[in-house]
Amino acid sequence: MLKIKKKRLGFVLDMTPLVDITFLLLTFFMFTAKFKSDSENQQKVEIKRPRTTVDTAKLAERDLVIIKVGVDSVLKDTAYYVSMINEQDIINLRRAMTTLKFPGVDEKSVSYKVMDTVQLAQIIEQARLVNPRASFAIDADKRLRYEWIETAIDEMRKKKATTFNFVTEKKM
Amino acid sequence: MAGGGGDLGGGKSARRGKKGKRKAKKRLGFRLDMTPLVDITFLLLTFFMLTTSMITPQTMEMNVPPEIDEPVEVKESELLTIRIREDGIIFANMAKDNPEKFTLKTLQKYVADKNVALQNRCIVVLKSSPNASYGLVVSVLDALNAAEPEILQGLKAAGINERKRKFTVSPFDKVEDEERIKGL
Numbered sequence: 001m002l003k004i005k006k007k008r009l010g011f012v013l014d015m016t017p018l019v020d021i022t023f024l025l026l027t028f029f030m031f032t033a034k035f036k037s038d039s040e041n042q043q044k045v046e047i048k049r050p051r052t053t054v055d056t057a058k059l060a061e062r063d064l065v066i067i068k069v070g071v072d073s074v075l076k077d078t079a080y081y082v083s084m085i086n087e088q089d090i091i092n093l094r095r096a097m098t099t100l101k102f103p104g105v106d107e108k109s110v111s112y113k114v115m116d117t118v119q120l121a122q123i124i125e126q127a128r129l130v131n132p133r134a135s136f137a138i139d140a141d142k143r144l145r146y147e148w149i150e151t152a153i154d155e156m157r158k159k160k161a162t163t164f165n166f167v168t169e170k171k172m
Numbered sequence: 173m174a175g176g177g178g179d180l181g182g183g184k185s186a187r188r189g190k191k192g193k194r195k196a197k198k199r200l201g202f203r204l205d206m207t208p209l210v211d212i213t214f215l216l217l218t219f220f221m222l223t224t225s226m227i228t229p230q231t232m233e234m235n236v237p238p239e240i241d242e243p244v245e246v247k248e249s250e251l252l253t254i255r256i257r258e259d260g261i262i263f264a265n266m267a268k269d270n271p272e273k274f275t276l277k278t279l280q281k282y283v284a285d286k287n288v289a290l291q292n293r294c295i296v297v298l299k300s301s302p303n304a305s306y307g308l309v310v311s312v313l314d315a316l317n318a319a320e321p322e323i324l325q326g327l328k329a330a331g332i333n334e335r336k337r338k339f340t341v342s343p344f345d346k347v348e349d350e351e352r353i354k355g356l
Binding site: 015018019022023025026029030032033034049050052053054057058059060137139140141142143144145146147148149150153157158160162163164165166167168169170 | 206209210213214216217220221223224229230231232233234235236237238239256300301302303304305306307308309310311313314317318320341343
């Protein structure tokens with residue numbers, strides 16, 4: 001016992017490779033880290049995405065209108081949350097929504113909570129006007145009734161947005 | 173270690189005459205305590221590792237025909253109807269046949285077989301009850317997508333290199349559709 005202790009007394013381990021790798025990993029994670037945007041932070045809607053096996057396409061990062069359908073964790077009601085991605089689109093859509101006197105719009109709103117079909121049609125139309133090239137993505141909770149999604153598809157169809165995406169997650 | 177120390181000593185003695193003009197030699201055996209640096213680095217590393225989510229969302233692309241006023245006439249014999257009942261049971265049938273129960277696996281096989289047999293002319297229609305869960309609808313769409321490679325292969329074997337996919341979602345008729353899959 002005593003012998004072993006004495007042997008380790010002046011023990012120095014070369015930490016350089018360890019530190020090298022640690023720094024490498026640290027820089028990697030720092031650069032790849034993506035922080036939640038304001039709009040994601042605002043809402044308290046948790047979405048469990050449906051899992052699929054065959055899709056490999058990644059979600060576009062520009063020119064996108066996201067229609068989230070989820071259950072509010074506080075109020076326990078289901079609603080559509082429509083938001084756009086491009087900075088300029090966000091500003092233009094906000095301006096359009098303010099002109100329309102949409103309920104609950106202020107200078108900071110990014111995502112719009114929609115409760116009924118008429119409002120959904122309105123906001124889809126505005127989004128189409130703001131950026132005609134933008135594609136639609138439906139990000140809905142898998143436990144929801146299909147009716148919610150069907151309504152959204154119908155409204156998009158009426159506004160000639162016939163190609164859209166379902167946001168899914170890869171099945172492991 | 174010992175060599176470095178000796179070297180350091182030698183350097184010092186040699187420089188004594190020059191009155192310390194060059195300071196670089198003083199750093200020869202220089203050691204900095206890296207422990208706090210490594211501590212902080214590890215802390216940051218763990219933080220970033222735990223906060224990054226590696227699962228990026230994927231997308232499933234959907235194409236629906238635009239809304240047109242006049243209905244398009246299709247041959248009923250080439251129509252494959254998939255119905256999802258509100259209790260989550262999937263039914264499928266060709267043309268006017270009686271709907272049969274399917275699981276996701278058997279549905280995939282069925283759709284692939286029919287598509288190959290009809291050589292691109294098969295039209296798949298998905299009708300889902302508004303009360304079925306969205307997750308199930310996506311699973312069915314996923315099964316249809318998964319059938320595609322099989323169809324391509326089958327068509328190639330039949331000498332067709334082109335694949336024209338005909339698919340649409342259509343509303344679930346409360347009276348007619350419900351009646352057809354009732355009690356099955």
